[in-house]
Amino acid sequence: MVSTRRKPGWDGHMRDPERVGELPTFTERWGGSGSVIDIDGPIHWVEYGDSDNESPPVVMVHGLGGSHLNWVRVAPILARHARVLTVDLPGFGLSAAGGRQAGIDANAKVLHRFLHDVVGAPVILMGNSMxxxxxxxxxxxxxxxxxxxxxxxxALPVGQRLPDPQVALQFALQFIPFVGEGYLRFASRNLTDRQLVERMVDLCFADPSRASEEVLEVATDFSHYRRGLPSQDAAFLQASRSLMLALARPGRYQDAMRSIEKPVLLIHGDKDRLVPVAAARKVAAANERWDSVILSDVGHTPQLEVPDTMLDHVMTWVGKHGLMGA
Structure with a gap:
């Protein structure tokens, strides 16, 4: 069941999340509670923990092709210390794109409005990949x-180091008009829900055997549910193409990273096939004020592959900077 709880905005006014149909609950077993708000269309998010907790809330943002499910192995544990929200961007998860844009800049605006309208307080922002x-x-x-x-x-500029050849081919196909659309349709028609999930695990994990069977089962059910919805391929391709363009002309992104004054923790797996670890090391060297951790033998989604290890580093970092209560 989707809740319709009211949250204060930055200006102290109350915002009314709009109920949008009856959405299934995929995170209930992990203690998550789903809600929907209207931000020029439905935005679905899942909340964990106590909204009265005095620590800064934690908002988690998925990557390309991801959803709120990408955080189920870390969000419930972190919720013992802070209110945690995992958001689905337009066209992903349970947030239908509708007529909205799904590029990087458009999604950044949606995220800002979500922080304003739903959270209403400074947050620890946690983002994976895109x-x-x-x-x-x-x-x-x-x-x-x-x-x-x-x-x-x-997602980082890769410089002279190219990503995995298979990954590079997939992104190249997605970038070409009409070819990208056909590529996604082919995969959807020719793979089962479980195969789609396992293909993503093989791509994102250094060791696929670390995948939680419970998460795989729920992700398979989630894939089956999304297959019955109107296609979101257009939003996926728009986001993918926008991401590639931002990385091809990285100056604005690099300037943005250098300008961040608040504490930053960079976590990166050294077996990441999508974003080479050399790119992370280069960014860490260019931003010396940041804290950085390179995880050995870990792929693109540490929060799913090695959740305990990742959380240990996050809790050490929040303790160092006094960002969270006990």
Whole structure:
């Protein structure tokens, strides 16, 4: 069941999340509670923990092709210390794109409105992959809404080091008009829901055997549910193409990262096939005020592959900067 709780905005006024149909609950077993708000269309999010907790709330932003499910192995544990919200960007998860744009800048604006309308207090922003880039742009443009930033294998300019050849081919196909659309349709028609999930695990994990069977089962059910919805391929391709363009002309992104004044933790797996670890090391060297951790034998989604290890580093970092209560 989707709740319709009221949250104060930055100006102290109350905002009414709009009920949008009856959405299924995929995170209930982990203690998550789903809600929907109208931000020029439905935005779905899942909340964990106590909204009265005095620590800064934590807002988690998924990557390309991801959703709120990407955080189920870390959000419930972190919710023992702070209110945690995991948001679905337009066209992903349970947030239908409708007529909205799904590029990087458009999603950064949606994220800012979500922080304003739903959270209403400075947050620790945590983003993975594309969500890391979007979170970095938000932290740079609106420092008053951020207490700290955690970048988990963020999308980064790769410089001279190319990504995995298979990954490069997939992104190249997605970038070409009509070819990208056909590529996604082919995959959807020819793979089962479980195969779609396992293909993503193989791509994002250094060791697929670390995947939680419970999460795999729920992700398979989630894939089956989304297959019955109107296609979101257009939003996915728009986001993918926008991401590639931002990385091809990285100056604005690099300037944004350098301008962030709040504490930043960069976490990156050294076996990431999508964003080479060399790119993370280069960004860490260019931003010496940041804290950075390179995880050995870990892929693109540490929050799913090695959640306990990732959380240990996050809690050490929040303790160092006094960002969270006990």
């Amino acid at each position: 969500g890391g880039m979007i979170s970095a742009f938000e932290a740079a443009a609106n420092p008053g809404v951020i207490s700290g930033l955690v970048l988990v294998n963020p």
